[in-house]
Amino acid sequence: xELPAIKLPQIELPFDIPLLMHPxxxxxxxxxxxxxxxxxxxNLIIKKRAIGVTAFFLLLITVVVAVAAYFTGSADxxxxxxxxxxxxxxELKEHKLLGTYLMFASVIVxxxxxxxxxxxxxxxxxxxxxxxxxxxxGILKQGKDGGELVYEYGVNxxxxxxxxxxLDDLKEELxxxxxxxxxxxxxxxxxxxxxxxxSQVQQKIEEKINVVKEKTAQAVxxxxxxxxxxxxxxxxxxxxxxxxxxxxxxxxxxxxxxxxxxxH
Numbered sequence: 001x002e003l004p005a006i007k008l009p010q011i012e013l014p015f016d017i018p019l020l021m022h023p024x025x026x027x028x029x030x031x032x033x034x035x036x037x038x039x040x041x042x043n044l045i046i047k048k049r050a051i052g053v054t055a056f057f058l059l060l061i062t063v064v065v066a067v068a069a070y071f072t073g074s075a076d077x078x079x080x081x082x083x084x085x086x087x088x089x090x091e092l093k094e095h096k097l098l099g100t101y102l103m104f105a106s107v108i109v110x111x112x113x114x115x116x117x118x119x120x121x122x123x124x125x126x127x128x129x130x131x132x133x134x135x136x137x138g139i140l141k142q143g144k145d146g147g148e149l150v151y152e153y154g155v156n157x158x159x160x161x162x163x164x165x166x167l168d169d170l171k172e173e174l175x176x177x178x179x180x181x182x183x184x185x186x187x188x189x190x191x192x193x194x195x196x197x198x199s200q201v202q203q204k205i206e207e208k209i210n211v212v213k214e215k216t217a218q219a220v221x222x223x224x225x226x227x228x229x230x231x232x233x234x235x236x237x238x239x240x241x242x243x244x245x246x247x248x249x250x251x252x253x254x255x256x257x258x259x260x261x262x263x264h
Contacts, residue, residue: 006100013071019079022072023146029069030143032062033109033136040129052117059110066106073099088149095145102138109135 036055043051077092084092109131116128 002094003097003101005097008100017072017075019076022069022076023150025065025069025072026143026146029062029065030139032058032065033106033132033139036062037129037132037136040132056110056113056117059106059113063106063110066103070099070103088152091145091149095142095149098138098142098145102135102142105135105138 036058039051039055039058043055073096077096081089081092109128112124112128112131116124
């Protein structure tokens with residue numbers, strides 16, 4: 001069952017409350033009502049006025065300690081709250097709310113103690129003891145919840161706060177890197193697209209060059225074959241022509257003039 005929210009007016013103290021004073025004060029707040037309950041149970045048998053007076057003064061101190069616990073808890077809670085997770089923040093709010101109720105409950109217990117002292121009736125003492133037992137139960141639960149806040153969520157634990165602070169810094173750096181990546185990503189994609197298209201064009205050019213080389217080689221081979229065929233034909237024709245020329249040539253005799261001899 002959730003307790004109804006209580007919003008107290010902001011009270012400005014004339015002095016600053018030191019941090020981490022809440023845990024030691026809480027120890028007194030837990031111990032005092034338990035001692036009072038034990039004294040009252042013993043006093044049911046012994047019935048000594050001195051024990052009743054001692055219990056009254058201890059309850060008066062409990063009220064003062066409850067108020068101190070509220071203010072020190074508020075100071076420590078403000079310091080720790082921004083560094084906690086959402087779950088821990090919710091637990092801390094519930095812890096503060098129950099602490100507020102217990103602060104008022106300490107006053108109610110004190111009032112019932114006064115009434116039980118003034119009205120010497122058994123019913124009044126029974127009501128006082130029931131209220132005291134409920135108050136002690138609430139105090140013990142509050143102590144248990146406070147321990148869970150420290151040990152499970154690291155409230156006001158310096159090392160945990162430092163780690164949380166480092167984690168927040170890393171998150172901020174990650175967000176900055178993500179923003180920078182978003183700005184750089186289009187440029188990188190454009191460069192990759194240009195490289196890809198350039199590679200495709202180079203591949204096509206190489207394919208065209210290979211095709212041209214292949215066709216050129218084929219053309220050269222064809223021309224070479226034709227030239228060789230023509231050369232063979234011309235050689236054959238030349239030999240035929242030579243044979244014809246040699247067969248038709250006739251030997252023509254040459255008339256040599258005879259020298260004239262003079263006679264006497």
